[in-house]
Amino acid sequence: MSSEASDVPTSTLSVPVNGGQLLVTRFGSGPHTVLGIHGITANAMSLRPVARHLGPAFTLLAPDLRGRGGSVALPAPYGLSAHAADCAAVLHAAGSAPVVVLGESMGAYVAVALAAEHPMLVRRLVLADGGLPLPLPPGLIPGTDPNVVADMVLGPALTRLKQVFPSVPAYLAFWRQHPAFQRNWNPDIEAYFEYDLGPVEGGFQSRVSEAAVRIDAAEQLTRAQALGEALAAVACAIDLVRAPRNLMNQPLPLLSDAVVREWTARLPGLTVEMAEDENHYSLMMGGRGAGLLAARVAGR
Numbered sequence: 001m002s003s004e005a006s007d008v009p010t011s012t013l014s015v016p017v018n019g020g021q022l023l024v025t026r027f028g029s030g031p032h033t034v035l036g037i038h039g040i041t042a043n044a045m046s047l048r049p050v051a052r053h054l055g056p057a058f059t060l061l062a063p064d065l066r067g068r069g070g071s072v073a074l075p076a077p078y079g080l081s082a083h084a085a086d087c088a089a090v091l092h093a094a095g096s097a098p099v100v101v102l103g104e105s106m107g108a109y110v111a112v113a114l115a116a117e118h119p120m121l122v123r124r125l126v127l128a129d130g131g132l133p134l135p136l137p138p139g140l141i142p143g144t145d146p147n148v149v150a151d152m153v154l155g156p157a158l159t160r161l162k163q164v165f166p167s168v169p170a171y172l173a174f175w176r177q178h179p180a181f182q183r184n185w186n187p188d189i190e191a192y193f194e195y196d197l198g199p200v201e202g203g204f205q206s207r208v209s210e211a212a213v214r215i216d217a218a219e220q221l222t223r224a225q226a227l228g229e230a231l232a233a234v235a236c237a238i239d240l241v242r243a244p245r246n247l248m249n250q251p252l253p254l255l256s257d258a259v260v261r262e263w264t265a266r267l268p269g270l271t272v273e274m275a276e277d278e279n280h281y282s283l284m285m286g287g288r289g290a291g292l293l294a295a296r297v298a299g300r
Helices: 044-054 080-094 106-117 146-162 168-176 187-196 210-222 224-233 257-266 287-298
Strands: 010-017 020-027 032-037 058-063 099-104 122-128 197-200 203-206 237-242 270-274
Touching (some): 020 044, 020 080, 032 044, 032 080, 032 106, 044 099, 044 187, 058 080, 080 106, 080 210, 106 122, 106 210, 146 203, 146 210, 187 197, 237 287
Parallel strands (some): 099 122, 237 270
Antiparallel strands (some): 010 020, 020 058, 197 203
């Protein structure tokens, strides 16, 4: 693996998709291509730490999903199948399928949809703290308004999308106080949040569409049966890496032991491991977490 002190060569390309152009960041230039898919309010820069750990033998293609980052202007449709179709367009444009696909958080559910709906493009899945159907939060029943579910699960994130920050340092200071980042702040996380910002009247605002997040969250959180059917349809091997701590660094995994046991029993091609002492974010953007994900992507 390459040193964390070194950076990875980076370039961008635009891929024609339904409604416009999808911005894709290309990390590295090696002969082995990997597709990386970020989380629900994230962007392609969340994949840079993994790309660095993969080293010079790999090229990691990381799209900004529609409604995020450099693809924020892309219109609906949103949803997992729409994102999967966009990712399929990226792989067709690259001409390098089938590939290993790494999906982080919501990106793991997009990766599952990609493997189920475009199986010839995917050789193996690596899922980072996502991809398995989740039960509704306690107190909610099937049929609950998806917006209510999104507000309950993503409330602080949705509020943040509406905020205007006076400066880039103010935005970074806002995130440095987040429980998940207090012990894990590093230059990659700082670059990730800087990339998230765009200038607006009065300062800076996240380049993430609230409409996209709400639609994607509703599908991810309220359609467990459809997600399960997609997961059961995946023919390739799946490596799942879990974090023992949640989005707010609580000592409670996002994917419960009960959910993992159910799907380990149902899917003989699923292997699961726990990344010790990581939370949902540090698994993807911390040094040890990114190194572990890179090792699984590379088959190490």
